[in-house]
Amino acid sequence: MSRRKTIPELRAEIMASEKLRSQSQGALSSLLGLHQATLSRILRGKFQRHSSAVTAVCKYASISCMTSRPLDELDASIHRLTALAQGGATHERHALKLIRLAAELLKTEPPARGALRRQRAAS
Numbered sequence: 001m002s003r004r005k006t007i008p009e010l011r012a013e014i015m016a017s018e019k020l021r022s023q024s025q026g027a028l029s030s031l032l033g034l035h036q037a038t039l040s041r042i043l044r045g046k047f048q049r050h051s052s053a054v055t056a057v058c059k060y061a062s063i064s065c066m067t068s069r070p071l072d073e074l075d076a077s078i079h080r081l082t083a084l085a086q087g088g089a090t091h092e093r094h095a096l097k098l099i100r101l102a103a104e105l106l107k108t109e110p111p112a113r114g115a116l117r118r119q120r121a122a123s
Contacts, residue, residue: 002068006079010054010065011045017061032056 005013014020020028020043029036034053041047042057050065058065071079081096 002066003071004050005065005067006071007048007050009067010050010058010063011047013063014042014054014057014061015045017063019061020057028060032060 023031025036025039025043028034029039032039032053034056038053039057042054047054055065057063081099
């Protein structure tokens with residue numbers, strides 16, 4: 001079963017492409033009909049979504065936007081969450097905000113136990 005490549009997969013392939021690095025950005029932008037600034041962002045991997053400009057760069061560099069490689073569990077979850085966020089329904093956006101907040105909480109370190117007790121006692 002084939003699937004569309006994720007943005008990180010495309011970024012890695014675009015940034016590693018010898019064909020794209022062998023020409024100047026000015027020449028490539030003229031050839032592809034893209035603004036040089038747009039091309040520069042794509043070549044540096046600074047893009048967030050599949051766009052016609054990214055597709056044009058991939059086509060020129062013979063990079064397929066499709067793959068048959070299955071996603072690992074984490075990538076699959078992130079891919080599903082991204083699709084959920086782009087769905088547009090209000091409840092889906094709220095669910096995504098809650099998930100992001102939960103992820104931020106998981107990244108922060110809890111205060112030391114003694115500090116927490118002192119903080120509670122002071123309240």
